Amino acid sequence: MSEIAVRVGGQAGDGIASIGESLARCFSRLGWHTFGLNAYQSVIRGGHVWFQARAADPRPHSQGDGADILYALDKATVEIHAPGLRRGGAVVFDPEKFAVADGELPAGVRAVPVPTLEIARKYTSQSILQNAGGIGGAAYLAGLPLDMLHEVLRDSFGRKSGEIVDWNLGASEAGYRAAEKAAGQVPNAVSKKGAPKLLMNGNQAIALGAAAGGCKFLAQYPMTPASSVMHWMAAHAHTLGVVVKQAEDELAAINMAIGASFGGVRSMTATSGGGFALMVEALGMAGMTETPLVVVESQRAGPSTGVPTKTEQGDLNLMLGAGQSEFPRAILAPADPAEAYRATVRAFELAESWQTPILVASDLHLSENFFTVDRAEIDLNVEVPSLFTVQPNGHEYLRYQYTESGVSPRAIPGQPGLQFVAGSDEHDEHGHLISDIKAGIPKYILERQKMMDKRMRKLTGLAHEVPEPRWEGPADAPLTFVAWGSTVGAIRDAMVVLAAQGKSTNLLAFPAVHPLSESAVRAAFQRTKKTLLVEGNFSGQFGRHLRAETGLYLSERLLKYDGEPFFPHEIVARALEVM
Amino acid sequence: MGTPLPLIGKSDTKPTWCPGCGDFGVVAAVEMAVKRLKIPSHNVVVVSGIGCSSNLPHFLSSYGFHGIHGRAIPVAEGIRWANHGLTVIATGGDGDGFGIGAGHFVHAMRRNVDLTYVTMDNQIYGLTTGQASPTSSLGQKTKSTPDGVIENPIEPVALALASGATYVARGFSGDVKQLADLVAGGIQHKGFSFVDVYSPCVTYNKLNTFDFFRQRVYKLESAGHDPSDIVKAWQRALEWGDKIPIGLFYQTDRPTYEDLEKVLEAGPLALQTAGIRGGEKVLDEFV
Numbered sequence: 020m021s022e023i024a025v026r027v028g029g030q031a032g033d034g035i036a037s038i039g040e041s042l043a044r045c046f047s048r049l050g051w052h053t054f055g056l057n058a059y060q061s062v063i064r065g066g067h068v069w070f071q072a073r074a075a076d077p078r079p080h081s082q083g084d085g086a087d088i089l090y091a092l093d094k095a096t097v098e099i100h101a102p103g104l105r106r107g108g109a110v111v112f113d114p115e116k117f118a119v120a121d122g123e124l125p126a127g128v129r130a131v132p133v134p135t136l137e138i139a140r141k142y143t144s145q146s147i148l149q150n151a152g153g154i155g156g157a158a159y160l161a162g163l164p165l166d167m168l169h170e171v172l173r174d175s176f177g178r179k180s181g182e183i184v185d186w187n188l189g190a191s192e193a194g195y196r197a198a199e200k201a202a203g204q205v206p207n208a209v210s211k212k213g214a215p216k217l218l219m220n221g222n223q224a225i226a227l228g229a230a231a232g233g234c235k236f237l238a239q240y241p242m243t244p245a246s247s248v249m250h251w252m253a254a255h256a257h258t259l260g261v262v263v264k265q266a267e268d269e270l271a272a273i274n275m276a277i278g279a280s281f282g283g284v285r286s287m288t289a290t291s292g293g294g295f296a297l298m299v300e301a302l303g304m305a306g307m308t309e310t311p312l313v314v315v316e317s318q319r320a321g322p323s324t325g326v327p328t329k330t331e332q333g334d335l336n337l338m339l340g341a342g343q344s345e346f347p348r349a350i351l352a353p354a355d356p357a358e359a360y361r362a363t364v365r366a367f368e369l370a371e372s373w374q375t376p377i378l379v380a381s382d383l384h385l386s387e388n389f390f391t392v393d394r395a396e397i398d399l400n401v402e403v404p405s406l407f408t409v410q411p412n413g414h415e416y417l418r419y420q421y422t423e424s425g426v427s428p429r430a431i432p433g434q435p436g437l438q439f440v441a442g443s444d445e446h447d448e449h450g451h452l453i454s455d456i457k458a459g460i461p462k463y464i465l466e467r468q469k470m471m472d473k474r475m476r477k478l479t480g481l482a483h484e485v486p487e488p489r490w491e492g493p494a495d496a497p498l499t500f501v502a503w504g505s506t507v508g509a510i511r512d513a514m515v516v517l518a519a520q521g522k523s524t525n526l527l528a529f530p531a532v533h534p535l536s537e538s539a540v541r542a543a544f545q546r547t548k549k550t551l552l553v554e555g556n557f558s559g560q561f562g563r564h565l566r567a568e569t570g571l572y573l574s575e576r577l578l579k580y581d582g583e584p585f586f587p588h589e590i591v592a593r594a595l596e597v598m
Numbered sequence: 599m600g601t602p603l604p605l606i607g608k609s610d611t612k613p614t615w616c617p618g619c620g621d622f623g624v625v626a627a628v629e630m631a632v633k634r635l636k637i638p639s640h641n642v643v644v645v646s647g648i649g650c651s652s653n654l655p656h657f658l659s660s661y662g663f664h665g666i667h668g669r670a671i672p673v674a675e676g677i678r679w680a681n682h683g684l685t686v687i688a689t690g691g692d693g694d695g696f697g698i699g700a701g702h703f704v705h706a707m708r709r710n711v712d713l714t715y716v717t718m719d720n721q722i723y724g725l726t727t728g729q730a731s732p733t734s735s736l737g738q739k740t741k742s743t744p745d746g747v748i749e750n751p752i753e754p755v756a757l758a759l760a761s762g763a764t765y766v767a768r769g770f771s772g773d774v775k776q777l778a779d780l781v782a783g784g785i786q787h788k789g790f791s792f793v794d795v796y797s798p799c800v801t802y803n804k805l806n807t808f809d810f811f812r813q814r815v816y817k818l819e820s821a822g823h824d825p826s827d828i829v830k831a832w833q834r835a836l837e838w839g840d841k842i843p844i845g846l847f848y849q850t851d852r853p854t855y856e857d858l859e860k861v862l863e864a865g866p867l868a869l870q871t872a873g874i875r876g877g878e879k880v881l882d883e884f885v
Contacts, residue, residue, distance in 0.1 A: 217885060227880070234872075259874060259880070262679050264675075274673045278663070282643075282680025284680045434640060440664055441663045
């Protein structure tokens with residue numbers, strides 16, 4: 020396995036994420052699979068933020084453990100991150116800002132001074148240009164070719180004035196040369212590995228998947244870490260023909276999306292746990308009125324406001340139980356952007372064909388961090404059928420007709436002769452209320468039960484159409500990891516580490532956590548020897564769900580709820596204990 | 599030419615309101631207004647939330663969406679944006695619109711979404727059997743306020759004027775003819791039209807009765823009110839006591855949300871193509 024990880028740290032407002040993203044893009048353009056971790060805090064200026072770009076072969080699925088090169092914009096970054104640097108690594112810093120002695124660093128890690136401020140002053144009095152010298156120094160030490168760095172910087176500053184582009188090119192080259200002079204030859208030149216990869220975060224993949232899946236309307240209220248779904252879609256609204264509405268609150272957002280869906284377009288809303296909690300009543304209305312709806316729930320560390328910039332998988336119970344009484348829903352839980360793209364496309368198809376809300380469960384780790392994707396993994400050729408399919412046939416139109424599948428013919432307002440009222444009250448096949456003067460009358464007691472049965476029958480069909488549990492790794496491994504959502508990434512990386520130690524493991528991932536097909540799940544677990552449930556929450560919410568649905572109890576667990584993503588070494592350590 | 603498509607009429611569901619309820623006059627006025635404008639019933643969507651008055655969509659032959667408490671407006675907005683070829687009328691009560699749904703009411707007006715909002719304002723919660731509402735009078739005794747209401751009531755017309763509504767009217771369900779004119783004017787108006795209707799609750803509000811209003815209401819058009827003058831409209835909106843004005847308070851022209859939303863320039867969203875087949879260029883930005 021070969022890998023290189025470059026970490027950049029400083030304060031919020033220093034431009035850390037943009038340096039990190041540029042470095043990640045250098046690797047991905049050279050054809051390396053890359054992971055970019057954006058670690059930040061809920062402040063706009065100050066504090067401590069960092070970004071890590073990690074390129075590796077085999078493909079990295081997480082931020083990994085440790086780093087090789089650290090570009091520190093402040094001394095705090097050195098103190099926090101130096102212990103995680105690997106032998107052979109280096110720290111880029113500006114001696115004009117603070118000093119770093121070799122003795123402060125782990126054995127085999129060098130301090131490499133680069134005069135970033137001095138370089139910047141040759142061009143401008145704006146100190147932000149110091150980042151160019153720093154990124155140049157870090158790129159040199161990472162073994163990145165200067166022309167690739169320049170290509171990426173030229174593209175990222177391309178919309179700014181020619182002067183700014185020139186400054187960045189000049190300053191980054193000066194930093195690159197300064198590091199070369201200070202550190203001498205570096206052994207690990209990063210060579211071109213293949214066609215450029217796509218670098219995207221989970222929210223971009225979700226928004227792209229929504230557009231490809233036919234979404235024409237997105238209503239959303241800003242909330243970390245879901246906001247960038249709206250940002251991406253808004254930036255592409257005109258070219259993609261999607262109306263993006265920032266609503267006054269999450270109550271409005273979901274109700275607008277339901278209204279738009281009823282009105283004849285595929286619609287979506289996206290939020291995090293706090294906003295989703297506000298949407299709960301309307302989610303049930305989508306179930307009751309049988310209005311297709313896609314809801315993205317990007318989880319963050321809770322409860323309540325929690326740790327808004329940190330990750331967790333703590334909202335599964337909420338997603339499973341959201342809404343009074345019962346109605347059919349599915350919850351898809353993609354592991355990475357390629358899967359998030361496909362899951363969102365699928366969510367629109369399922370919502371449409373089953374006329375019920377479909378949830379896409381993401382989390383901060385997937386939503387906001389960067390993963391590489393091969394172009395072939397994103398198939399934009401998605402068929403989006405017209406919604407105006409029901410035609411009047413002279414008979415009485417029954418919007419909520421009892422059917423074997425539970426799905427009834429759906430008319431769209433504007434279609435003559437098919438008028439109906441969609442009601443959040445219980446109703447009969449016509450849509451007429453049976454909640455007031457008919458409630459409790461024997462005939463309508465039966466109607467109520469039949470209508471509940473009709474809606475809930477969809478769950479049986481849905482269970483066959485959501486993505487099945489997926490195996491990764493050798494079939495006969497003595498230990499099987501069980502996971503859902505973004506946690507899968509660190510497990511994949513841990514499996515590589517374990518394999519290098521001669522320990523065979525495999526993974527049973529759940530791209531759909533609900534509904535579970537009991538027979539399919541039980542069959543899958545027939546193949547397991549020992550299992551280890553890995554979840555990013557306090558109580559093992561998926562473990563509880565699995566037990567409730569199938570009777571299977573997974574006793575060995577690795578649960579994490581400190582706000583940080585899983586690191587491969589944590590999974591390796593727990594796996595070795597269990598094995 | 600084929601046969602003309604049916605105009606709106608009553609549905610085969612009979613209203614379940616109490617005999618004498620003000621809301622009968624409102625549903626009659628909405629039906630008259632839509633019929634007069636000759637909008638085919640399949641191009642009309644009547645949206646509501648929850649409450650006695652929110653059952654209204656069931657009693658008309660148009661499309662309807664009977665949603666959850668307080669959320670009629672965002673559903674109606676979503677329908678408009680999905681298909682701005684439709685006539686969308688939101689209906690509901692004072693609790694639904696000015697209590698639990700007050701936020702949506704204000705924002706829809708500042709957006710100037712082209713829909714008509716008709717509130718059946720009875721100054722009481724009826725369906726939950728008689729608690730104070732956001733428009734109940736100071737001192738009014740209800741089940742939830744046995745010592746009398748101690749909060750100042752919301753004045754919906756004034757709130758609408760302050761929020762940027764471009765058509766602000768008040769009707770009385772005891773005068774269905776004028777009310778139908780006001781609703782028709784609202785539907786024809788390009789932008790958010792608001793018609794607050796005094797629609798007495800004959801069961802739970804013994805204060806604001808039909809007689810109470812009959813003795814007090816006067817028509818703005820008979821009083822020489824100029825609906826283009828927002829300052830005058832404001833003054834009229836604050837009149838309450840022996841004389842209470844009904845009629846059109848204010849009307850102005852302002853681009854609608856749908857006018858300004860560039861994506862809708864290509865026509866109703868529901869009739870546009872969906873998906874991004876063949877749009878591989880969108881992936882280039884990720885390289």
